[in-house]
Amino acid sequence: MRLANISGRLHLVTPDDHVIDVARETGGHFSPRIQDCYERWSELRSVAYTLEQWRGTPLADVPPASFGNPAPQPRQVFAIGLNYAAHAAEASLAVPDDLTVFTKFVTALTGPHGTISLPPGTVDWEVELVVVMGRGGTGIPAEEAWKYVAGVSVGQDLSERTLQSSGPAPQYSLAKSFPGFGPIGPLLVTPDEFEDPDRIELGCSINGEEIQKGSTSDMVFPVPEIIARLSQVTPLLPGDVIFTGTPPGVGVGRTPQRFLKPGDELLTWVKGVGEMRHLMQ
Ligand code: ZN
Numbered sequence: 001m002r003l004a005n006i007s008g009r010l011h012l013v014t015p016d017d018h019v020i021d022v023a024r025e026t027g028g029h030f031s032p033r034i035q036d037c038y039e040r041w042s043e044l045r046s047v048a049y050t051l052e053q054w055r056g057t058p059l060a061d062v063p064p065a066s067f068g069n070p071a072p073q074p075r076q077v078f079a080i081g082l083n084y085a086a087h088a089a090e091a092s093l094a095v096p097d098d099l100t101v102f103t104k105f106v107t108a109l110t111g112p113h114g115t116i117s118l119p120p121g122t123v124d125w126e127v128e129l130v131v132v133m134g135r136g137g138t139g140i141p142a143e144e145a146w147k148y149v150a151g152v153s154v155g156q157d158l159s160e161r162t163l164q165s166s167g168p169a170p171q172y173s174l175a176k177s178f179p180g181f182g183p184i185g186p187l188l189v190t191p192d193e194f195e196d197p198d199r200i201e202l203g204c205s206i207n208g209e210e211i212q213k214g215s216t217s218d219m220v221f222p223v224p225e226i227i228a229r230l231s232q233v234t235p236l237l238p239g240d241v242i243f244t245g246t247p248p249g250v251g252v253g254r255t256p257q258r259f260l261k262p263g264d265e266l267l268t269w270v271k272g273v274g275e276m277r278h279l280m281q
Pocket of ligand 1: 079080126128157243246
């Protein structure tokens, strides 16, 4: 199953690439707010097949700018640092023995298209697989963890490196939370849509030049392990968002270092989900 937040309303994307307004087609049984659907995730999944029989608008006819973030108001946002060994190496940091966790404050989240204002400093890119929780829980076993996931999406963990590395301890959460620094979209895709949800390709490019390409199969802590370890400490709630870490190729790890500048177009993709395009200004 695939979902989209189109013009601020929950839509189902059918297998033949049409979009259905879920609130309208169910006579208001479901809320038009996409964030609300995660509270009733199993119910939505059970009616999706019926809804998919309706005739909708062709997906190709939906203007890109109409797509919003499929998880725009999570109660918690988790982000995992150093989750690919080759990225830890380019950052001159050790591969961690346990999760390195920070947050991106909710106001940093945005949709899959549009402009992003660069603050002063050094703004870097990080393509990431984003996971949205469908069921909450504590102590979730890794073997069961994918069953708690609503779906995955494309994410960018934009990071202002100067602030991030200022002071005696890293300022991950603040430096990665400027407005627009957490784009997510364009679709939310359920794990069963992938041949292997632990092996998903992802990457990004600037002005058409490929700068990151990787596979989630290279994660130090795969998605089920992230969910198991997070939920040992803190309850995970329906609709929570997890940025799962970035593969190598970030700007700070290059020689010479490279950062985003006004006029750059950042294209970010996850195979099987879609792509996001953002213009830096
Ligand atoms: Zn990151």
